[in-house]
Structures are given as structure tokens and as C-alpha cells.
Amino acid sequence: MTTNEDSSKREKFVEECLELNKKNPEHQKQKEKAELKEVNRLLEESGSEYIVTEKINWKPGDPVTNIGELMLQNDWEQEATEEEAKKVNPYLFRATDGVMRDMRYTAPERFPKDKKEEPNE
Numbered sequence: 001m002t003t004n005e006d007s008s009k010r011e012k013f014v015e016e017c018l019e020l021n022k023k024n025p026e027h028q029k030q031k032e033k034a035e036l037k038e039v040n041r042l043l044e045e046s047g048s049e050y051i052v053t054e055k056i057n058w059k060p061g062d063p064v065t066n067i068g069e070l071m072l073q074n075d076w077e078q079e080a081t082e083e084e085a086k087k088v089n090p091y092l093f094r095a096t097d098g099v100m101r102d103m104r105y106t107a108p109e110r111f112p113k114d115k116k117e118e119p120n121e
Contacts, residue, residue, distance in 0.1 A: 061088045 021027050032055050039052050056068035060080070064070050077085060077092065077100040085092040091103045 060084075 036052055036055065043050055043052070056066075056072060058064070058069040058072045060073075060076055062069070064073050080088075080100065082092070082094050082100075085094075085100055089102065092100055093103055095101050095106075
């Protein structure tokens with residue numbers, strides 16, 4: 001074998017190990033801790049009195065259990081297309097002002113009534 005073949009095999013092996021390591025939960029926890037530490041350092045340098053204590057992991061369709069998740073949900077709703085939003089919540093619609101709203105919490109007079117022909121009795 002030539003050294004080029006050995007080095008390419010070694011590089012491929014190292015890449016595979018790094019990919020597996022990225023999927024490792026312990027590696028993810030360490031990465032999140034390092035990210036939080038960096039964020040808090042930047043906040044401190046900017047003179048902020050806030051401290052970030054945890055990373056919020058929320059996905060569309062998940063229930064909202066705290067303010068951080070609610071903020072992520074609101075951001076997602078405003079960026080999502082109406083079709084994406086309807087897959088998660090069938091009551092969402094984009095209002096005329098461009099804001100995504102939940103029709104369960106919107107005044108019914110803002111919606112036209114269905115024009116069904118009612119039998120005259």
C-alpha cells in the first residue's frame with residue numbers, strides 16, 4: 001500500500017468518527033454548555049444583566065410549556081407559510097395585516113358567514 005492510500009483511509013476513518021461523535025448525546029451536552037458559556041460571556045461583555053441558563057428545544061407541533069418555547073412558536077408562526085402553519089394548527093391563518101393569527105382567539109365578526117341557502121319555512 002502506498003502512503004496516499006493509508007492517509008486517505010485514515011482521513012475517512014477520522015471523518016466517520018467525528019460524525020459519530022456529533023450524534024453522541026454527551027458530545028451534544030458539552031457543545032451546548034460551551035455555546036451557553038460563550039453566549040453568557042458575550043452578554044456580560046455587552047453590559048447585559050441577563051444570564052442564559054438553558055437552550056430551548058422546541059419544534060413546530062410540540063406543546064408550549066414555558067415563555068421561551070412560546071417565543072420560538074411565535075417566531076416560527078410569523079415565518080411559516082400558511083400551508084406549513086395549517087399542518088401544525090388548522091386554526092392558523094395569515095390576516096390582512098400579514099400577521100399569523102389563531103382564529104380561535106379572533107373575533108368571529110372578522111370572518112364572513114358561510115352563504116348557505118337555508119330552507120324558507
